[in-house]
Amino acid sequence: MTMIRRLPIILIAVIASMPVHAQELTKANKPLKALLITGGCCHDYARQKLILTRGISARANVVWTVVHQGGSTTDTPLPVYMDPNWSEGFDVVVHNECFSDVKDKKFVDNILKPHREGLPALLIHCAMHCYRVGDDQWFKFVGMRSPGHGPHYSYTVDNVNPKHPIMEGFGDMFVAPKGELYHSTFLFDTATPLGRAKRNSDGEAQTCVWTNKYENGNVFATTIGHYNITMAQPKYLDMVTRGLLWACGKDTKKDFTPTTKEIDEEIMKLAAISLDPANAGGTVSKLPIRCCGEGNLAFEQDTTASSEEKNKNNYAKHAVDGDLTTRWCAAGGGAGQWQVKLAETKHVRSMRIHWEKNDASYRYFIDASEDGETWNTVVDLSKNTKKSKIDAHTVDSPNTNYIRVRFLNSSPAYWASFWEFEAYETKDMPELPKELMQQNRSRSPSSTTSTRDVQAPDGFNVSLFGAPPEVNYPVCIAAAATGEVFVGVDPQGSLGKEPGFGKVLRCIDTDGDGQADKTNVFAEMDHPRGLFYDNGSLWVLHPPLLSVFHDDDRDGTADRSEVLISGITTDELHNRGADHTTNGIRVGIDGWIYIAVGDFGFTEAKGADGRIIAKRGGGILRVRPDGTEMEIHNWGQRNILDVCIDPFMNIFTRDNTNDGGGWDIRLSHVLQSGEYGYPSLYLNFTEESLPPLADYGGGSGCGAMFVHDLRWPTPFANAVYTCDWGTSEVYIHNLPANGPTFDAHQEVFLKIPRPTDIDIDGSGRMYVTSWKNGKFAYSGPDVGFVAQITPIDFTPKPFPDLNDSSDEQLIEFLAHPSAVYRLHSQWEFLRRKVTPDSLSKLLMLARSPNTPDYGRVAAIYTLKQAIPAANAMLIQAMKDPAVREYAIRAITDRRSRLEGLTTELFTPLLKDEDPRVRGQALIALGRLGDPAAGKHILPLTVRNDAYPKPTEEPLYKQPDPGRVIPHLAVRALQACNASEACLDAIGGPYSDGAFWALKYIHTPDAVNGLIGKLSRTQNDSIRQQIVNTLIRLYFQEGEYKGGWWGTRPDRTGPYFDRQKWSSTASIEKVIKTYVDDASKSAFDITV
The missing domain is CATH 2.120.10.30 (TolB, C-terminal domain)
Incomplete structure (x- = not known):
């Protein structure tokens, strides 16, 4: 573990012995939510943000959000301030920034507005020199005018107000080991000096520590802190911590915890710590990493391989696609072979392989051929012991149209796998991106996480x-x-x-x-x-x-x-x-x-x-x-x-995936009541199951x-x-x-x-x-x-304390652009007693067309959970097309609250012009379970002509929007036990849907009805459908008592555990009779 993360281990040990006020999140003493804004010219902000945040948090209960923007410029308007509500949720803002040449008064006013309104501030060093707009707009906030600073030297700060809460414990003086003393030419009446230091040039005292009352807000400021070594001093951090506590109205004694020598030493080390963005956070490798296209004879040419790891999409073609985030990999360990055919015969003079691992010695041959039959070995690394991720080779291979790589083995034992293969007519190959060469020099990529x-x-x-x-x-x-x-x-x-x-x-x-x-x-x-x-x-x-x-x-x-x-x-x-x-x-x-x-x-x-x-x-x-x-x-x-x-x-x-059985990585839209077909329906009864949105292979x-x-x-x-x-x-x-x-x-x-x-x-x-x-x-x-x-440039604002939020605020949060806000605000609201006023506001949110749809939906479901009698209100919401679908779902969402609902409420919606409303109405009718709804549901078992059946094969891998409504209709018919309506529909325009549904209705009424239809029907086609449906009903799925079916279960279907049931004997008798009597030309019975 790097030094940058050792400090917290010590802190944890110390925090464990702290009084409760400096430790955990309690209602009596919650942490201060501090925003540190840093960046700009002339200072080591990358380390100073570590010193400040860790140094202060070691002394007080403060949690931080850090915004480091603006590079090393002086004229960059920070993106964080572009948000008119940039400070929302924070208890205090620490400004340690240096942007003197940002002169837009409107921009600066947006920075100052929350501080004028009462948001406490802590100003460090160069913050005094920021935002010089030509007047005192910024300096009134600071409490002092400072036009510049003197040379760099150590100086002594005298405590001029030892009874002030911030300066208690400061002692008579503090020696800044290194720094630049700012000139303080004018102190506003709102400012109170706390510390001064004398200039070397003339001995004149300069105010360098003070407080300021900026309209409704408290400001603590210090010009001390140019150098890390000064900022990391324990006395300095004691002072700024007390300054922060004072600005926030906290008790500088009760809420301050002295640090130990060990913590002070660890924080002092931060002044010169080695920073590695890969360990300390920051930007990372970008997607995708591309290379190897220009001049590469193998780029996007035809490839073959002895095997491919297809379940992970590691195909042979990926070794010549120029994308270093894709690769070829053999399907198993041991030797493997990969081959590329060039667009035309060339004289190849150099090659390069990007192997998957960078901690291995790869052993292999590279062969070249003109005809793909006769081969010459141009690279022999069969006895290689050198570890390398990227292998470059100079060769002399005229008349080359085919190139193959014969992988033998590696140490350690990895599979045959590489990211990219290159071949060139020239000896000099294009230079690779710098990050790739760094990866090549690293020998143990898996030993350290970053x-x-x-x-x-x-x-x-x-x-x-x-x-x-x-x-x-x-x-x-x-x-x-x-x-x-x-x-x-x-x-x-x-x-x-x-x-x-x-x-x-x-x-x-x-x-x-x-x-x-x-x-x-x-x-x-x-x-x-x-x-x-x-x-x-x-x-x-x-x-x-x-x-x-x-x-x-x-x-x-x-x-x-x-x-x-x-x-x-x-x-x-x-x-x-x-x-x-x-x-x-x-x-x-x-x-x-x-x-x-x-x-x-x-x-x-x-x-x-x-x-x-x-x-x-x-x-x-x-x-x-x-x-x-x-x-x-x-x-x-x-x-x-x-x-x-x-x-x-x-x-x-x-x-x-089911390990090669056709059910691969499926992205699915999952609908309530839906049957998705595993392990057998998807393959052998495809149209009875819901389709995936996409099949992505391995x-x-x-x-x-x-x-x-x-x-x-x-x-x-x-x-x-x-x-x-x-x-x-x-x-x-x-x-x-x-x-x-x-x-x-x-x-x-x-x-x-x-x-x-x-x-x-x-x-x-x-x-x-x-x-x-x-x-x-x-x-x-x-x-x-x-x-x-x-x-990047995103400021994570603190989440509000919902326990302290009013009912009105919680209702407002239901329309927040974050789903996390909406959900947890809803749960807090539901923990409370619903008042007439809060109910009224909740209804207004649900009904208002000005509320974003996601906010209206959140309000609808909050109503549903908060009030047992909410359905009456939600029925009114069904009249609004914008939220109709969601109101339908909410009304029947809980089976414990279906009392008083009738099918007549939903059956008219089966003709709604919105297919999503029709689908939700079907689900709702299924949850009500009234067989009388069957005759209304049956027309929706017919596929809409606007969604033709897919023509690509295999069908079970294809998306099929046209199957969704018929499927939901059949599931609703099954849930309603609508056998009578289905039997009545046989022979009519909805006959196919009726038979589909009857296959899932294992009841004596359904079976007896089918048998009766069979005895009365002379149409051979319908008779065959009846018999096939009865055969389907012969078994039902057995009760599950254990015994897993494994990774590759029987895919025959439609049942895995075929069990007879009370009507099996009746079906068997009828089928035997009709098989004996039926003409084979007219009857083709299959199970």
């Missing part, structure tokens, strides 16, 4: 938030709205089975540098897989349990826990491991916890209200936060690890989320983000609506080793966990890390 492991788009910063040994094996993550980060740790990985290793860590970045400096164990449990935090409580999915852990005294450690669901997996968790168990959790604005269920399923999931569900396979289960009303949301998925929920309750998932989907934070830049602010462990990438999906569903989109957002989960806090800081160096079980301590991602 932000070099992450490649992000232009415009983003990445910090190493947590890393081994403090943070390792991160499986899942939850960012509290207020910024604490909870990391689920499971050293047993996906296949380890030993108990007693799992836990959740609580990580906090107090100094605002993007790295956690305080980490503790919040709670212990086996196999944490999903987390959600709110108001002192952490919901943890740790199969076989869903629990909530409560931190009652807010000391950062759970005091008690409750089990909300038990049995939410099977014994396979212990027999095989946790790779297909129940996984991530997300909370929707509808108040449900959505649980990603892998295809272990569960044999006896029991909720807090006693409800028990058994279900084979995978999908989404949902439950109320107290463990009640558990229900299946959708089913027929393989092994999803997370759930993405947008502001309008659209749900998306990234599924995993990979391994992990954590995912929907980010809705409009403070982020476009196109990153409103999108699905999915982690893929197999491809080591985080993808962004901006999904355009298409009828009742969406169209697909995918591009790489991050390159990061084996990402496992992702979340975002209320201030807009994203966190992504990595399983770097990890395998499928414990493999040593150096595994994984947590990265923090933020847009």
Whole structure:
């Protein structure tokens, strides 16, 4: 660990012995939320921001947001001040900036406005010389005019006001070991001098420490602090800490904690610390890294290989695409071969290979040929012992049309894999980007974790938030709205089975540098897989349990826990491991916890209200936060690890492959009641299952989320983000609506080793966990890390204390551009008693066309949860086309609150011009379950001509918006047990939809009705459909009592565990009779 991160270890030990007022977040003494703005000319701001934030936080309960902008200029208007609400949420602002040539008075007034209104300020050194607009606009804020400074020398500061709270403990004087003394030509009447130093030139005393009353705000200022060595002095940091506390109205004795000699020594080391952006946070490698195109004879030419790692998209063609984030890899260990055919025969004089690893000695041959039959070896490294990532070769190979690389082996033993291959007619090859050569010199890329492991788009910063040994094996993550980060740790990985290793860590970045400096164990449990935090409580999915852990005294450690669901997996968790168990959790604005269920399923999931569900396979289960009303949301998925929920309750998932069986990485729009077809319907009964938005081939989907934070830049602010462990990438999906569903989109957002989960806090800081160096079980301590991602020039403003917010403020937050604000404000509102006034304001928000749609939806679901009789209000909301779809969903969202609802409320909406309204009305009717709705539902089983059936093959991999409404209609008919309506529809225009639905209605009434139809119908086509439907109903899926179906289950279908039921004998008798009697030319019966 570098010196830059050793300080917090000492701090933790000291903080543990501090009085409570200097430690934890308590209602009596919450931390001050400080904003440090730094940058500009002439000073070492990169180190000074560390000295100030860590030095002050070692002495007082202060948490920091740091904005470092403007480079080394004097005339740059800082982007942070472009926001008219730039200071929102902060208790104090520390100005340590140097921009004397910014002269826009309007711009400067925006800086001063919050300070005039009462926001405390701390001014350091060059801040006195900023913003010289030609008058005293800035200097009235400072409290002093200072036109310049003298030469650099050590000087002595005399305490001229020893009874002032800031100067108590300062002593008679302070010797600045190095500095430049500012000239103080005029002190305003609002200023109070605290310290002065004499100029060397004439001995005249200059005010260098003072306070100022700037209209309604307190200002503490000092011109001391040009040099790091001065700023790191304990007495200096004592003074500025007391100055900050005084400005904020705090007690400079009670709220100040003296530091120890050890802490002082560590902070002093920051004055000259070596800064490495890869360890300390900052910009990182950008996406994509491209090279190797110009002059490269192999660029984008035809390739072949002995094998390809197709499940990770590591194809042969990627070795000549000029993109150094893609590669070719053989399908297994051992020898392998790769070949390229040039566009025409050339005299090749140089070649270069970019191998995957930079800590290996690769052994191989390179051969050349004119015809692809007769080969000459032009490079022989069959006995190579030198480690190198990029191998360059000078060759003399005339008449070359084919080039092949024959990989033999490597030390250590890696697979045949390289990022790029180059071939040139000249001996001199193009110069490579500098960062590639640096990678080539590094021999152990996996030994040290840094932000070099992450490649992000232009415009983003990445910090190493947590890393081994403090943070390792991160499986899942939850960012509290207020910024604490909870990391689920499971050293047993996906296949380890030993108990007693799992836990959740609580990580906090107090100094605002993007790295956690305080980490503790919040709670212990086996196999944490999903987390959600709110108001002192952490919901943890740790199969076989869903629990909530409560931190009652807010000391950062759970005091008690409750089990909300038990049995939410099977014994396979212990027999095989946790790779297909129940996984991530997300909370929707509808108040449900959505649980990603892998295809272990569960044999006896029991909720807090006693409800028990058994279900084979995978999908989404949902439950109320107290463990009640558990229900299946959708089913027929393989092994999803997370759930993405947008502001309008659209749900998306990234599924995993079935290891070569055709079910690959699927991006899906997940609809309530939907059947997605795994393990057999997708393949053999494709049109009975819902289609994916896209099939992306190989990979391994992990954590995912929907980010809705409009403070982020476009196109990153409103999108699905999915982690893929197999491809080591985080993808962004901006999904355009298409009828009742969406169209697909995918591009790489991050390159990061084996990402496992992702979340975002209320201030807009994203966190992504990595399983770097990890395998499928414990493999040593150096595994994984947590990265923090933020847009460049983005200021993460403090999340408000919702406990102190008024009802009116909470309602306003429901329309905030951040989904995190909306959700947690809703939960705080729901903890309170609803007053007539708050109800009125909530209704106004829901009804106002001026409210953003996402705010109206948040208000609708808040109403639904806050008031048992909310349906009457929501029925009125259905009249507004802008929110009709969402009101329908909210009305039938909870089966416990369906009383008084009738089908007549929703059946007219089946003819609505908006297909999304029609789809939601179908789901609502299915939840009501009234068979009388069947005749209204049946017309929607017919495909809309505007959405023709896909023609590409295989059909099960194709998106198909036209299948969505018919599918939902059939699911509604099944849920309503509408067998009578379906039987009546046989032979009519909706006959196909009726038969489709009847295949899923295992009731004696349905079977007897079909048998009766068969006896009365003479039409051979209809008779055949009846018989086929009866054969389909012969079996039903057996009750799930355990026994996993494995990674490649039987795909025959439509049932996995075929079991006879009460009507099987009746079906068998009828089928035997009709098979004996039927003419084979007229009857083709197949099972």
